[in-house]
Amino acid sequence: MPIFQDADSPKEDQNAPREVLLPLGESSLDFQRFITSKKFHFSEWLMEKLLLIAGVSSVLIILLIFIFLFKEAVFFFQTGRLLDLIGKWVYDPWDEKTSFKMMWQAVSEIPKYSLIPLLCGSFLVAIPATIISTILGIGSAVYLSEIASAKTREILKPTLELLAGIPTVVIGFFMLAVAASFLQEIFHTQFRLNAFAGSLGVAITTLPIIVTLSEDALRAVPQELRNASLALGASKWQTIWGTALPAAVSGISASVILGFGRALGETMIVVMATGNAALVTGNIFSSVRTMTANIAAELGSVDRGSEHYYALFVVGAVLFTLTFFLNLSSEIVLNKMRRRLRM
Template sequence: MWLTMGRGSGTSAWGEVVAELPAVRPVPAASRRPRRRRDWDEVVIEAGLRLAGYVAVILIGLIFAFLLKEGIQALLRIPLSEFLSTTVLDYQGNPKVVRLWQPVGDAPKYSLLPLLTGSFLVAVPATILAGIFGVGTGVYLAELASTRTREILKPMIELLAGIPTVVIGFLCLASLGTFLQELLGTTFRLNAFVGAIGVALVTVPLIASLTEDALRAVPAELRSAAYGLGATRWQVIAGVSVPAAVSGIAAACILGMGRALGETMIVLLATGNAALITLDVFSSVRTMTATIAAELGAVVQGGEQYQALFLVGGLLLTITFTINVVAELVLERMRRRLAS
């Protein structure tokens, strides 16, 4: 219908759209049922549609329930302090506190600290990189680019988002890692920074398109008023559009961070997967997502490590969930401000 509507339709004398309507046979008066009684098929269909609508709610509930179910069992089985550190005896018999994620072996160690620092060591640089590029791209597409440039560049950015993450991860592993190591002379070929670049690549389109949407939501009158006062184009952008859309842009970056924390395949392939506690972005790290992906295939179902991995998953889900809620609140604030 859309295809035929465009050219075939026009505007009538009253300014209304005249479009070809699909034929609806009017119900003959004789067969029309009394208004009060609802048709059974209508009721059944509406119930079915409502059920489909609530499936999303049910699914989100089930996801939380199942992760909690296994995760809580891990909390009951493994002493709470073990998730921070374990005391082991070194070779001279002296007790030593270690913070390791080493679930396989005689004395499994379940410190979540290396996984948490690993996740953030990838996600924070990735978000900074993606924020710079994404916001720049969003501003350019919304405020600066001509329609023609935009029609070429925007699909390209969207296509970048469509590249499977395993492909980005593979390229980081096969090309970017070596290239960066030769360029920067790092110790590890695969490190948090390589992973961060990969993750940034898939986050940029998200931030760019959300930034663009936020800027487009700024009323045109604000811009016109600034131009009327003699502002230059950049003054309008930096002084009016971006400040008005700042909540939306912030929400875009927050959502980007959530996406970066949840990214699995890229970090699994590109960060080297050594569970170290470090703040060096050029060190090999292991994230929460990569830990689950690498270990779940080889664990005993229902075992201690299995439940610990569900706990890691539950922690990850809680973090990303919180991030999404924060982003939603920030967006809500922007909507209210623009509405008033």
């Protein structure tokens, strides 16, 4: 490589090469001047710096997101307290007693900003979605990488990409207009729109992620391992269960973590299909409101600088932190796998 970089590093005096190159004639001298001239180096330097700025911009954007979410979130504590994010002691004139209420009720006489029902909703949607898409996704990944012929894969993979390309608002609309009534008839649920309908919709968006990344992980497993297993007399499926899947387990778990992060952050599907009632519940067939849906439903109607506005940024900051750490851990697991497979 250093040979190629001679043109950019004018370490010696510009006149120095002249003597050396004299026998080669005037034209080569011009060429030498051409590639070592100062003006040229300036544009090289400028381009490198411009590209550096473009590269650094994504770091900058992540930092700005971090700063602006948390800056606004911190303002919440001017009036609110940390305990408010869990629940509030509220005097109930009907029961004539004070009780601890975990509610998100931003527009009321005593506004309540408990994150518990929102967290409840988010996990009640994201966990079933991740479970469904993990089971289906690993199955598909095994089929694509271990069984399907190259031709089948060439057709199936782009089809999966097309599934991933469907706008989430379309899936939300489909769940709301078609699937929700269908599901209600099967399960006889009280609410037409519930966490389960939402999680099925979210599973559609996380499935392509899990399939693609799990398949990559399975294909990264060296062929020699499979050959060794087959040579020892193991059948195809014994090889898959006993050799390929265990070797790819870190890559697969990274994909599941990433899928879970996506499921937590999914917005449009849950706004449209989960019913948007902020309840503290463990019932998957009840209406819920996720953190994302809460922001989407309320940010449009708040005044900037109100306690409600800052509370929504608190929700956003919690959401960002959760997904940030999920992404980070998925990356750490992946890096570990890459390092191990390189050995």
